[in-house]
Amino acid sequence: MFNNEMKLEFISKSSNEAFARVAVAAFASQLDPTIEELADIKTAVSEAVTNSIIHGYEKKQGVVKISSWLTENEIIIEISDKGKGIENIEMAKEPLYTTKPNLERSGMGFTIMESFMDKVDVESIVGLGTKVTMSKTIKPKEEKDEDEFKMLMSNN
Amino acid sequence: MESKFYEEDKLLVLKITSEIDDYVVQEIRRKADYEMERYMPRKVVFDFDNVTFMDSSGIGFLIGRYKFANIIGAKLEMTNLGSSIKRIFEMSGILKLIPTVD
């Protein structure tokens, strides 16, 4: 089923955000993604990890976990914390909804994850924590070349 | 972040030279506010040419600077947005508040 798997754990310091997204991107690069696909993955990971650190754990220290799996043409990424949890997930996902406007947050994190990944699933229990599972299909290179060829032909 | 002030036009150009995430944005914010307060510009241009990564922290940062600019009577503009950064700003609707220029 899965061709590859990795797990990563780090404490909830914002200085770890860059490390986390770069590590997942390096793992994803085995699927030979385009630069844009890689940028999408990095951004989505950054959103989920940042949420765990600033909303899940707030000022307390905790552990953020990342698990990731590769299939033939898909990456699945699970990011979880044992922080305070989300009361209303539907509301949290709404664009511009934020509980921390005073920290200059804009409430766009989930919207960005949903637009940059194919699927985003959020599970959360108040007082226990939050788990975000995202996946993205990475087209094999031949298909991309074919698409490009078709586009070139239709442009002419 | 590199800053350059053009006295005759009262123009402040702030070139961001790092990735923009929740960790580094604190430093960029401090620096931007400091420079804006120091020069009291009429216009501030944020240059994203060297920004290789940005997440939603960048949206919050710009809305914050937009509010600060309103207080000191300055206009904001952005330039050199890469495609990924542009998509993020488009989603947030911020391009209606802060125009982009070439």
Ligand SMILES: Nc1ncnc2c1ncn2[C@@H]1O[C@H](COP(=O)(O)OP(=O)(O)OP(=O)(O)O)[C@@H](O)[C@H]1O
């Ligand atoms: N891991 C988490 N633990 C607890 N609450 C969370 C978690 N992730 C998100 N939330 C809640 O969901 C809200 C929306 O999250 P989202 O990422 O969309 O916006 P934001 O983080 O507030 O702002 P932005 O991501 O634009 O900086 C948050 O304000 C917070 O209340």
Ligand SMILES: [Mg+2]
């Ligand atoms: Mg967020």
